[in-house]
Structure formats: C-alpha cells, structure tokens
Amino acid sequence: MTEKTPLLEVRNLWVKLPDEEEAIIRGLNLTINAGEVHALMGPNGSGKSTLAKVLSGHPGYEVTDGEVLFRGEDILELEPDDRARMGLFLAFQYPMEVPGVTIANFLRLAYQRRFDTEVKYTEFYKILLQHLKKLEMDPSFAGRPVNEGFSGGEKKRFEIVQLSLLEPLLAVLDETDSGLDIDALKIVSNGVNAMRSPERSFLVITHYQRILNYITPDYVHVMVEGRIVRSGGPELALQLEEKGYDWVRGELAGATAP
Amino acid sequence: MAQPDILNLDQDYKQKYGFYDEIKPVFQTERGLTRRVVEEISYQKNEPKWMRDFRLEAYEIFMSKPMPSWGPDLSRLDFDEIVYYIKPTERQGRSWDEVPEDIKRTFDRLGIPEWERKFLAGVGAQYDSEVVYHNLAKQWEEQGVIFVDTDTAVREYPDLVKEYFGTVIPPNDNKFAALNSAVWSGGSFVYVPAGVKVDIPLQAYFRINARNAGQFERTLIIAEEGSFVHYVEGCTAPVYAEEALHSAVVEIIVKRGARVRYTTIQNWSKDVYNLVTKRAVAYGDSVMEWVDGNIGSRVTQKYPSVYLMEPGARGEILSVAFAGDGQHQDTGGKLIFAAPNTTGRITSKSISKGTGRASYRGLVQVLEGAHHAKCNVECDALLLDEDAKTDTYPYIEINEKEVTIGHEARVSKVSDEQIFYLQSRGLKKDEALTLIVSGFIEPLAKQLPMEYAVELNRLIELEMEGSVG
Ligand SMILES: Nc1ncnc2c1ncn2[C@@H]1O[C@H](COP(=O)(O)OP(=O)(O)OP(=O)(O)O)[C@@H](O)[C@H]1O
Numbered sequence: 136m137t138e139k140t141p142l143l144e145v146r147n148l149w150v151k152l153p154d155e156e157e158a159i160i161r162g163l164n165l166t167i168n169a170g171e172v173h174a175l176m177g178p179n180g181s182g183k184s185t186l187a188k189v190l191s192g193h194p195g196y197e198v199t200d201g202e203v204l205f206r207g208e209d210i211l212e213l214e215p216d217d218r219a220r221m222g223l224f225l226a227f228q229y230p231m232e233v234p235g236v237t238i239a240n241f242l243r244l245a246y247q248r249r250f251d252t253e254v255k256y257t258e259f260y261k262i263l264l265q266h267l268k269k270l271e272m273d274p275s276f277a278g279r280p281v282n283e284g285f286s287g288g289e290k291k292r293f294e295i296v297q298l299s300l301l302e303p304l305l306a307v308l309d310e311t312d313s314g315l316d317i318d319a320l321k322i323v324s325n326g327v328n329a330m331r332s333p334e335r336s337f338l339v340i341t342h343y344q345r346i347l348n349y350i351t352p353d354y355v356h357v358m359v360e361g362r363i364v365r366s367g368g369p370e371l372a373l374q375l376e377e378k379g380y381d382w383v384r385g386e387l388a389g390a391t392a393p
Numbered sequence: 394m395a396q397p398d399i400l401n402l403d404q405d406y407k408q409k410y411g412f413y414d415e416i417k418p419v420f421q422t423e424r425g426l427t428r429r430v431v432e433e434i435s436y437q438k439n440e441p442k443w444m445r446d447f448r449l450e451a452y453e454i455f456m457s458k459p460m461p462s463w464g465p466d467l468s469r470l471d472f473d474e475i476v477y478y479i480k481p482t483e484r485q486g487r488s489w490d491e492v493p494e495d496i497k498r499t500f501d502r503l504g505i506p507e508w509e510r511k512f513l514a515g516v517g518a519q520y521d522s523e524v525v526y527h528n529l530a531k532q533w534e535e536q537g538v539i540f541v542d543t544d545t546a547v548r549e550y551p552d553l554v555k556e557y558f559g560t561v562i563p564p565n566d567n568k569f570a571a572l573n574s575a576v577w578s579g580g581s582f583v584y585v586p587a588g589v590k591v592d593i594p595l596q597a598y599f600r601i602n603a604r605n606a607g608q609f610e611r612t613l614i615i616a617e618e619g620s621f622v623h624y625v626e627g628c629t630a631p632v633y634a635e636e637a638l639h640s641a642v643v644e645i646i647v648k649r650g651a652r653v654r655y656t657t658i659q660n661w662s663k664d665v666y667n668l669v670t671k672r673a674v675a676y677g678d679s680v681m682e683w684v685d686g687n688i689g690s691r692v693t694q695k696y697p698s699v700y701l702m703e704p705g706a707r708g709e710i711l712s713v714a715f716a717g718d719g720q721h722q723d724t725g726g727k728l729i730f731a732a733p734n735t736t737g738r739i740t741s742k743s744i745s746k747g748t749g750r751a752s753y754r755g756l757v758q759v760l761e762g763a764h765h766a767k768c769n770v771e772c773d774a775l776l777l778d779e780d781a782k783t784d785t786y787p788y789i790e791i792n793e794k795e796v797t798i799g800h801e802a803r804v805s806k807v808s809d810e811q812i813f814y815l816q817s818r819g820l821k822k823d824e825a826l827t828l829i830v831s832g833f834i835e836p837l838a839k840q841l842p843m844e845y846a847v848e849l850n851r852l853i854e855l856e857m858e859g860s861v862g
C-alpha cells in the first residue's frame with residue numbers, strides 16, 4: 136500500500152447557487168485514492184449533498200473556483216452522463232421517481248452506455264435479475280417504473296442495485312443508510328463490501344456511526360459550513376457519535392480564535 | 394410483417410411500370426372553392442346524380458356556416474388558396490429536390506424504403522395499390538369483406554354507400570364536415586358481413602395507396618352484427634401535403650355485438666391544418682375503439698366520438714398528442730350515452746415541447762333514460778419545457794340520475810432533477826427525454842401493430858433530438 140493512485144482530487148472548491156451570493160461549498164479539499172473508503176459526516180445543511188451533486192455534474196450549481204480531477208482529468212466541464220461513463224456514481228439521498236419508465240428499459244440504456252456495448256433485452260434482463268437478487272429485491276421490480284411507489288428503503292436499495300450493475304470506480308453514497316431497517320442495512324452493506332476492490336473507492340455520506348460498523352472506512356471527514364474541518368480514522372466517527380457536532384464546532388472556534 | 398411482399402412489389406413495379414417518369418397532363422381544379430369547382434369534381438369522377446346533389450348541398454352548408462368561434466386559431470387558414478381536387482392518377486411528378494430537407498431526413502431515420510419515400514413525398518407518378526394487397530383481397534373477397542377506396546365504392550356498391558353515407562356525420566354537423574362532404578375524394582370503404590372476423594389489420598398493407606392519402610378523404614366502415622375489424626389509417630412517416638388543409642370525415646357503424654378498432658397515427662408536415670371529424674355509432678353489446686395519435690400538423694382538431702345507441706354498447710377512445718414548437722394539438726373525444734347500461738372510457742395523453750400546446754377537449758353526455766351508464770375520463774399531460782402549454786376543456790352533461798362518471802386530470806412536468814437522475818447513470822440528455830416520453834405513450838404504442846409501434850418510437854426519438862440545450 137505504498138503506491139497510492141489518486142482517483143478523485145478536489146482542490147479549493149467553491150460552489151454557490153446561480154442566483155445567490157453566499158457559497159455553499161467554501162474552499163473544500165479532498166483526495167480519495169483508489170481502493171479507499173472515506174466517510175463524510177457533518178450537520179444538516181453543511182453541504183454534503185451539494186458536494187455529491189456537484190461531483191456528478193448537477194446543472195443547478197455554479198462552481199466559482201477550484202478544480203475537480205477524476206482519474207486525473209478535470210471533469211467540471213463534463214456532462215453528468217460523461218462522468219457516469221468514466222465511472223463516477225452517485226447513490227442519491229432522495230432518488231427521483233420517473234413515472235412510465237421501467238427499471239429494465241432505463242438500466243439497459245445505462246448499462247449500454249457504461250460499458251459501451253449493445254445488449255439484447257432478454258440478455259440484459261438476466262443480468263439485471265442477478266443484481267436485484269444480490270440486494271434481495273423481487274424480480275418484479277424490473278418491470279416497475281423507476282422508484283415510483285417504492286418505499287423509502289426500497290429506493291435506497293435500488294440505488295445499490297444500480298451501483299452493483301454499473302460497477303463504477305468511485306461511488307458516492309449519500310445517506311444510503313437513512314431509512315433502512317436493520318436487515319436492509321446489512322444487505323446494503325454486504326452489497327457495498329462485495330464491491331470493494333483495490334481499484335474502487337467509496338465516499339460514504341452519513342449521519343450515523345452504525346453503517347460504518349459494516350463498511351469500515353479508511354478515513355472519516357467532518358464537514359461544517361462547506362468545508363472539511365476535521366479528518367481522521369474510524370475512531371473520529373465514534374467520538375462524534377458521543378460528543379456531537381458542537382464538539383468540532385467548538386474546537387473549530389477555538390482553533391480559529393486569535 | 395409484410396416485408397417480403399412489399400419488397401417484391403417494388404420489383405414488380407419497376408418491371409411493370411418503368412417507375413416514376415410517367416408524366417401525364419394534369420387535371421386539377423382552380424384554386425378556391427366555388428359551386429363550379431364542386432360540380433367539376435363530381436363530373437371528373439363521373440358520379441351519380443345523388444352524390445353530385447349531396448356535394449352541392451354540402452357546399453351551400455359550408456358557405457353558410459361561420460368558422461368555429463372556439464378552439465385553436467384558424468385565422469391563417471385561407472380557403473381561397475387551396476386546390477380542392479387533383480385527379481390522383483394524373484398528379485404531376487414533383488422533383489425529389491423540391492422535398493424539404495427535414496422530411497427527407499425523417500424518411501432516412503425511419504428507414505423507409507426509397508421507393509416508398511418518394512411516394513410519400515409526392516414524387517413521381519401515383520400507382521394503384523391493387524398489386525400490394527392482391528392476395529389479401531382475395532381472402533377478404535371469399536369472406537364477403539369489401540375494402541375499396543370510397544370512389545370505387547360509389548361506383549360498385551351504390552346501394553350500400555347510399556344507405557349509410559352521411560348518416561353518421563351529416564354535412565350540417567360542422568363547417569369542416571360540410572367542406573369534406575362537398576369536395577371529398579378517396580378514403581376507404583369497408584364492409585364486414587355479419588359474423589366475419591378480419592384477423593389482419595386492414596391498411597397495414599394499404600398505406601401506399603395514393604387515393605387514401607388525400608386531403609379530403611372520406612371513410613365509411615360498416616361492421617355487421619358480430620363482426621370484427623381493425624382498421625389502421627395513415628402512416629407514421631411525415632406526409633408531405635401539397636395543400637395546407639387536411640379535412641377528413643370518418644363514419645363508422647358498429648352493429649349489434651360487433652367490434653371495430655380504428656387506429657390513426659397522424660404525422661402531417663408542420664404547416665398543415667388537420668381538421669377531422671370522426672364518429673361511430675355503436676349498437677347493442679358492440680365495442681368501438683378509437684386509437685388516435687397526433688404528431689404532425691400545425692393545428693389538429695380531432696375528437697373521435699362514439700354514440701352508444703343501445704344497451705351494452707361500449708366506447709373506448711385513446712388519444713395521444715405530441716405538440717412541438719409552434720404546434721397546437723386540440724384533441725380529445727366525445728362519448729354520447731343514449732341507452733341504459735352503456736359504458737365508455739376516454740384516455741388522453743399529451744406531450745408539449747418547446748412552444749407547443751396540447752389541449753384536451755372532451756364531451757361526455759348522458760341522455761335521459763341512459764341509466765347505469767358508466768364513464769371514465771383520464772387526461773394526462775406531460776410538459777417538457779418551461780414554455781410548453783397544456784389545457785383541458787372537459788364538458789360533462791348528465792341528464793340521468795343513476796350514472797357513474799369519473800374524471801381525472803394530471804399535468805406533470807419533466808423536472809431537471811429527473812433528467813439529472815437519468816443522466817447520472819450515463820444516459821444522454823435527449824435519450825433521457827426520449828425514455829420518459831416513450832414511457833408516457835406506452836399505452837398507445839401497445840395498441841399498435843408492431844411496425845407502427847417501432848416507427849412511432851423512432852419518431853419520438855427524432856422529435857426529441859435537438860430538444861437539448
Ligand atoms: N437547489 C438548492 N436550492 C436552494 N438551496 C439549496 C439548494 N441546494 C442546496 N441548498 C442549500 O445549501 C445548503 C446545503 O445543502 P445540502 O443538501 O448540501 O446539505 P447536506 O449537508 O446534505 O444536509 P443533510 O444532512 O440535511 O442532507 C442548505 O442550506 C440547503 O438549503
């Protein structure tokens with residue numbers, strides 16, 4: 136583990152909404168090397184989901200400064216689909232419902248794009264069923280409209296089905312654990328762990344130490360008001376659980392006081 | 394489905410007719426509509442007196458009726474600029490170069506064979522479709538099914554035509570029905586004898602028939618007791634109209650226990666006013682189904698209707714409209730419940746893109762005595778852009794107490810978040826939009842013969858292209 140290949144490098148990133156002055160992400164730095172699992176924690180509204188969406192290329196945010204390198208390439212000008220094809224994946228905190236579009240039709244296109252191949256419907260169906268099975272989802276989901284009428288937990292699980300199918304190099308999991316029951320949390324964690332490899336990295340955004348018991352992170356970062364204020368090992372998550380965010384806020388205030 | 398036949402036909406045609414370079418003197422009426430023009434049309438067709446009188450009377454009605462005061466803007470429609478009749482077999486060859494680029498491109502993308510493209514674009518001589526459905530025709534003949542163009546029917550089946558023609562939609566129904574009655578040409582005449590079930594959709598093979606793709610076609614379908622027929626009108630390739638007005642009339646009589654399905658995919662070029670009257674009368678325990686897709690044209694006004702005349706009759710109307718930039722699709726359906734225990738459903742789905750506007754206009758009328766009528770209306774509109782518009786005009790008139798009427802309307806907008814979600818999985822933006830739109834019109838696509846469904850999907854893809862940015 137001496138040779139480290141950076142997979143994602145975020146340097147001095149500043150992000151705001153187009154029609155607002157105040158930045159949401161305020162000079163954020165983060166490097167994730169191939170094969171690493173990073174956890175990102177932080178109070179509500181600190182900008183975690185914004186970061187996740189900006190990495191994926193959400194058009195609703197404006198990057199005013201900084202750069203984001205993925206596999207060594209500056210991706211900030213790329214469309215979301217280009218980034219996905221490069222191997223970037225976001226499991227959404229709030230997965231979108233897309234009425235009328237079946238999972239099978241949607242994911243067949245996604246699969247073809249990701250792997251730059253043509254796959255027949257019947258053939259793809261078999262592939263899809265394997266991934267549904269991994270996450271213990273019923274085969275009937277293949278024919279259902281994307282996320283429509285899914286329970287909260289089913290939506291989250293379905294995000295991981297897609298992760299498993301599309302084999303990204305970097306997966307950002309935005310509060311995938313929220314809303315999962317204990318059994319589902321295990322299933323999802325197992326799904327994620329089964330995908331861990333020396334090439335693949337994860338950025339796990341969470342509020343709870345619980346998921347980190349299953350998916351052990353290499354690093355834990357704490358984000359407050361748009362930047363990472365503290366980084367450490369798995370023990371940091373435990374300390375947070377115990378002391379709450381005021382603890383880092385307090386330390387921060389102390390550190391920056393004259 | 395009939396790929397080999399069609400290919401062979403092409404061969405036949407090349408051998409038999411030399412193809413495309415047949416130039417004959419042309420007959421067409423002068424621009425604008427006068428009594429003389431109507432007389433001329435009837436004369437050219439060598440029609441019996443009753444039809445000539447029918448036309449002339451309709452002409453008077455047309456002249457006396459004002460333009461409709463409701464609905465889409467028709468102010469740019471100039472009746473004096475239109476040529477009302479061009480003798481089909483002598484239509485002048487247009488050169489391929491004159492066909493607009495976007496239409497050529499669409500043909501290309503739809504994978505329509507060269508010879509058929511030229512036909513659809515109005516290039517080259519028209520030819521009889523007889524060869525195409527020769528074999529099928531034989532089969533129908535044995536069953537007693539009549540399937541000919543309406544001009545032929547007037548000549549060969551005068552009694553049948555006379556009995557039903559104009560009975561479902563009389564000339565005084567509306568201004569455009571009157572216009573059609575005065576100048577009609579072409580269209581199909583279908584007669585299905587009692588108990589006969591026609592298992593192949595009529596017209597799937599027939600789409601290359603010149604006389605059918607007219608501006609003012611007139612279709613009459615009679616389904617005798619216990620019979621079944623599925624009629625498919627038009628084609629999904631853009632029909633390059635020579636004139637800016639298409640005004641058809643379709644009349645259908647569904648007798649006791651019979652079932653008729655009538656499917657249309659309209660894709661007129663974007664400068665056409667498409668003003669069509671379609672109506673069916675359905676008798677005891679019969680079923681009438683309209684499947685109506687509208688993609689092309691500048692303005693479409695079309696509300697297929699079913700009059701449920703006797704107990705047990707059922708009417709189903711499925712209307713799908715796509716309104717792109719500058720288009721106004723004003724579509725829907727009408728169900729008239731005139732007898733007890735009749736049932737019906739109107740399902741309307743519309744998509745508006747760019748500056749397109751899709752309106753649902755529907756009428757549900759329950760007449761006195763039609764107790765236990767059941768009706769369900771569902772309108773779904775999908776907006777793809779900020780500027781896209783949709784509106785609904787659901788008219789409901791109920792003159793009976795014990796009835797069940799349901800009405801639901803939904804408008805959804807494709808959100809940036811949905812597009813982002815699909816894009817974040819690797820789909821291009823226009824692919825994502827196409828996927829959403831295809832999913833939305835799936836209920837229509839499912840009702841179509843396979844090759845039409847495929848073409849429809851490709852068409853939607855085309856419409857979605859360039860919708861990005
Ligand atoms: N599209 C948007 N419109 C308006 N405000 C936004 C938008 N996106 C983010 N914000 C604001 O930016 C801040 C950061 O939001 P974000 O969703 O990134 O927080 P988060 O750290 O993910 O919070 P949580 O833990 O609650 O999920 C919040 O104050 C939020 O209201």
Ligand SMILES: [Mg+2]
Pocket residue numbers: 183184185228309310
């Ligand atoms: Mg969040």
